[in-house]
Amino acid sequence: MSDEVQLIKNKIDVAELVGEYVQLKPAGTNKKGLCPFHHEKSPSFMVSSERGSWHCFGCAKGGDIFSFIQEIEGMEFKESLKYLADKAGVTLTSSYKNEADSSQKNRIKNINSETARFFHNFLLKMPTAKLAMDYLLNRGLKIETIEEWQIGFIPEQWDLLTQYLLKKGFAIDDLVAAGITIKREGADEQTGRGFYDRFRGRIMFPIWNVHDEVVGFTGRILVEKPDSAKATPGKENFTPGKYVNTPQTGVYDKSRVIFGLNKAKQTIKAKNLIVMVEGQMDVIACHQAGMKNVVASSGTALTEEQVKLLKRYASVINMAFDADEAGQNAAKRGISIALAEGLSVKVIRIPDGAGKDPDECLKKSPEVWFKAVEQAQNVMDWYLEKVLRGRDIFEPRQKQLVVNEYLGEIALIPYAVERDHWLKILGDKLGVDVSVLREDLAQIKTNTNKKPGVTSGQSLASIPQVLAPQNKGKFELLVERLLSLLLRFPILKNEVNSGIQKILLATAYSALYEIVKNSYNVNEVVTTDSKDNLLDILLLQGEWEFAEVTENTAKKELENISEMVHEEWIKKRRRELQKEIELAQKNNEQEKMKTLSAEFVELGN
Numbered sequence: 001m002s003d004e005v006q007l008i009k010n011k012i013d014v015a016e017l018v019g020e021y022v023q024l025k026p027a028g029t030n031k032k033g034l035c036p037f038h039h040e041k042s043p044s045f046m047v048s049s050e051r052g053s054w055h056c057f058g059c060a061k062g063g064d065i066f067s068f069i070q071e072i073e074g075m076e077f078k079e080s081l082k083y084l085a086d087k088a089g090v091t092l093t094s095s096y097k098n099e100a101d102s103s104q105k106n107r108i109k110n111i112n113s114e115t116a117r118f119f120h121n122f123l124l125k126m127p128t129a130k131l132a133m134d135y136l137l138n139r140g141l142k143i144e145t146i147e148e149w150q151i152g153f154i155p156e157q158w159d160l161l162t163q164y165l166l167k168k169g170f171a172i173d174d175l176v177a178a179g180i181t182i183k184r185e186g187a188d189e190q191t192g193r194g195f196y197d198r199f200r201g202r203i204m205f206p207i208w209n210v211h212d213e214v215v216g217f218t219g220r221i222l223v224e225k226p227d228s229a230k231a232t233p234g235k236e237n238f239t240p241g242k243y244v245n246t247p248q249t250g251v252y253d254k255s256r257v258i259f260g261l262n263k264a265k266q267t268i269k270a271k272n273l274i275v276m277v278e279g280q281m282d283v284i285a286c287h288q289a290g291m292k293n294v295v296a297s298s299g300t301a302l303t304e305e306q307v308k309l310l311k312r313y314a315s316v317i318n319m320a321f322d323a324d325e326a327g328q329n330a331a332k333r334g335i336s337i338a339l340a341e342g343l344s345v346k347v348i349r350i351p352d353g354a355g356k357d358p359d360e361c362l363k364k365s366p367e368v369w370f371k372a373v374e375q376a377q378n379v380m381d382w383y384l385e386k387v388l389r390g391r392d393i394f395e396p397r398q399k400q401l402v403v404n405e406y407l408g409e410i411a412l413i414p415y416a417v418e419r420d421h422w423l424k425i426l427g428d429k430l431g432v433d434v435s436v437l438r439e440d441l442a443q444i445k446t447n448t449n450k451k452p453g454v455t456s457g458q459s460l461a462s463i464p465q466v467l468a469p470q471n472k473g474k475f476e477l478l479v480e481r482l483l484s485l486l487l488r489f490p491i492l493k494n495e496v497n498s499g500i501q502k503i504l505l506a507t508a509y510s511a512l513y514e515i516v517k518n519s520y521n522v523n524e525v526v527t528t529d530s531k532d533n534l535l536d537i538l539l540l541q542g543e544w545e546f547a548e549v550t551e552n553t554a555k556k557e558l559e560n561i562s563e564m565v566h567e568e569w570i571k572k573r574r575r576e577l578q579k580e581i582e583l584a585q586k587n588n589e590q591e592k593m594k595t596l597s598a599e600f601v602e603l604g605n
Contacts, residue, residue, distance in 0.1 A: 004085070004092055005066075011088040014065050015049045021072055021312045028547045030540065036072060036312070037061050039414075046540045053536045057544065062537055073211075074256075078103040083211065105250045108178040111170050112206075112214040112251070115180055118164060119152025119204040119217075129153045132203050132222050139281065140363055145288045148263075149205070154219070156201030179216065179246040199244060205280050207246070207298065208262040210309065215257060216246030218280060218298075245298075255303040258310060259283055260295040265313050267292040274310050274317040275348070275373055276302070282320075282358040289366050291373070294358075302334025307341050318376040320348040320358055328386075335379055339412040346376035380422050383409050384429065393430055402430065407441050475568040479509050480538055481545075482561045486516050487535075488542030489554045493517055500562045503569050512538075570603050577603070 015024060015031050024031035024047060035045040035056040044058035055062030061071060069080040082103075085092050123129045123146070132153040136146055154161060162181045166172065172195060175181035184194040202219030209215045221242055246252050260283040261268075268274050275294040277283060286294035297306055310317065317338055321331040338345045354368045355361030361369040387405045392398045406426055413419045420434075423441065427434045482500075486493050493516060496504075504513040512535060546554060577600045584592040 004090060005081070008081075008084050008088045008090050009052055009065060011090065012065050012084060013049050014052050014054060014068070015047045017065050018047050018054055018068060028543055030543055032544070035059060035061075036308075041414075046544050048536075048540055048543070051536055051539060053540070055537050055540045057541065062540075076103065076105070079105055082106055104174065104177060107170075107174050108249060108251050109213050109215070111165060111174060111178045111180060112216070114165065114168060114170075115161065115178075115217070116150050116152065116204075116206040116214045118161060119154055119206075120147075120150045121152075122155070123151065123153040123203075126153075126155075128155050135203065135222065139359075140285065140288075142288060145284060148287075149284055151284075152204040152206075153222070154197065154199050154202055154204055157197070158200075159196045161197045161199070162195050177249060179249045179252070198246075202244065207252070207257060207259055209251075209257060210261050210265060212262045213251075216249070216252035216254075218246075219244045253305075254298045256305040256309070257298050258295045258306055259298050260287070261309070261313075263287065264293050264295050268295075268310075268313045272314045272316055274314045276317055276319045277358050278321060279357065279359070285359040285362050286369075289362050289369075291370065297334065301331065302337055304337050304341075307334070307337045307343065311341055311343060315342070316344045316346070318346045318348050318373055319379075320350070320372075322356070336409070336412055339379070339409070340414065342414050345379040347379050347382045348372050348376045380409065380425075384426070388429070399430055399432070403432070403437065403440060404444070407437065407444055411441060411444055473572070475565070475572045478561060478565045478568055479504065479507065480534075480541070482558070482565055483509065483512060483516060484538040484542035485546060485554060485558060485561065486542075487539050488546045488549075489551060489558075490516075491551070492554060492558050495555060495558055497562065500565060503565065574600060574603055 018024065018033075019031075022033045022036050022045065024033040025043075027046065029048075029050060031047045031049075032043045033045050033047075034040055034043050035058050037056060038059040040058050045054070045056045047054045052064055053062065054064075054068055063071075065084060066077060066080050069075055069084060070077060073080070073083075075083065081092070123132060133146075136151065137143075141151075159181075162172075162175060165175055165180065172181065176183050176195070180198060181195050182198050184196070186194055199217065199219040201223065202221050205218045205220070206214045207216040207218060221244075224242065245254065248254075259280050264274075264283075264287075271293050273293055275286070275291065277286065277294055277296050280296055283294050283296045286292075295310075297303075319331060319335065321328065335345055350356075350358070350361050350372050351368060354372075355364050358369055361372070384406060387402050391402050393402060403426070406422075410419050410422045410426075413422070419441075423434050423437050426432070427437055482504075486496070501513075504510060515535070546557075549557065577596050581593060581596045581600065584596060
């Protein structure tokens with residue numbers, strides 16, 4: 001292992017890192033919480049600062065700080081290395097630095113960072129940007145806000161930015177990959193001819209990921225020209241619309257990015273409240289007005305990936321969207337995803353005449369906007385109003401239509417008590433018995449196929465599909481449970497009877513058992529750096545399952561597990577012998593058949 005990688009591991013506590021994404025609670029010397037990688041109601045996710053590792057007993061994922069960042073952020077190792085090195089304040093000087101720098105994703109991030117700086121400096125310093133600056137100031141933005149959000153401008157020139165970045169040493173292929181530059185057919189990479197800027201004559205808004213890295217841009221045209229498409233060479237590749245966004249790149253996926261989250265996440269976490277608006281100017285205006293927990297979904301309906309990202313920071317989301325039918329329909333999918341993820345969703349309703357969006361409302365009356373957010377309506381109440389509108393609830397068919405539509409929303413809620421609450425509300429409103437509504441709900445409720453979480457005290461043998469990969473049988477799971485118990489109580493290693501020792505030494509777990517047998521305590525156990533290191537997993541498993549078990553109880557547990565291991569080994573070995581006997585019989589190996597048959601009979605006695 002590189003000294004730098006080890007230094008990063010030493011400087012970053014795995015529990016603190018994971019705690020930025022998962023709410024953890026103490027569990028002995030470790031911490032536990034709900035796994036961020038799969039749905040569960042009971043926590044099966046364990047983090048050990050002492051060992052620098054994490055593991056989920058529900059989905060079997062685990063590893064160190066690098067594998068965690070790779071898994072949760074979708075990063076490659078090179079990216080996670082650079083990210084964690086920066087976080088730890090470690091300068092990469094070895095070959096790892098070359099690896100990190102050579103990653104195209106990191107090169108694109110560097111291009112985006114330099115591009116944002118170019119746009120911003122142009123707006124602040126160049127006389128030709130005066131019209132753009134006047135526009136922003138007239139929209140009510142302050143200079144300090146423009147600087148905080150690094151808003152910029154690019155004039156209507158053919159390849160100004162491309163030539164600037166080429167002179168800075170960036171490769172033309174990387175500029176195209178970053179979505180900054182567009183390549184025309186027949187372009188010459190040597191001279192740079194045939195390449196032109198994607199963004200021209202636009203006010204530019206950088207888009208950051210949650211780690212403060214610029215991953216893309218939104219450009220708003222400053223002077224609209226109805227026939228600009230006709231005047232734009234290469235128009236088949238260039239969209240001259242009012243807004244132009246960075247296309248999908250190696251670092252930008254609009255379905256996974258939340259605009260403003262990098263600046264809002266701390267306030268969101270402190271208030272346990274996400275305020276979701278539609279536009280980037282809405283976000284910026286809210287932050288300028290002092291409401292710092294506001295974000296936007298980058299011009300799309302909320303996606304599952306965005307909701308999961310937001311869920312790391314808060315459990316309540318207040319949403320503002322256009323009041324017309326189109327705006328409501330656009331928001332509905334995102335609301336459904338948020339409900340299914342267990343978020344508490346509320347709808348922000350701007351009073352009539354107070355403005356069509358948060359930005360406009362803030363200009364007219366900041367107090368009205370702040371009050372609208374504070375008094376946001378529970379989305380299920382809002383849905384009920386919506387489905388009842390224009391319906392005759394005394395007409396049976398109309399009543400059934402209301403039930404069908406509303407139950408579809410109730411079915412998304414993952415919590416039984418909350419579902420029951422809204423069933424009773426609906427029943428009272430329609431004069432329908434709740435038991436009847438439950439029957440209908442059972443028919444339409446979607447099958448979530450969620451795996452159950454692991455609860456304290458559950459038998460490992462009873463839930464093999466949860467605690468291990470599918471190819472492990474009951475015998476392997478029992479052996480792992482036995483070893484995890486011995487790791488938790490090393491003093492019991494001398495209590496393992498000779499028969500069980502013989503079985504353990506004859507399995508694929510023999511090397512692991514030798515380590516356990518020859519170690520005096522857990523701290524003496526030698527581990528590897530593999531993210532799939534079974535020893536680390538079993539250590540966590542032992543601390544998880546037997547945290548409150550006394551030594552006397554552990555001794556009885558050892559006896560019970562040993563007995564089950566022996567029984568399962570006999571079953572397993574008899575199945576193996578049966579297959580070997582059939583094969584020997586097929587090959588007419590008489591002596592081998594006698595030996596195998598004798599062992600088979602002996603196992604049955």
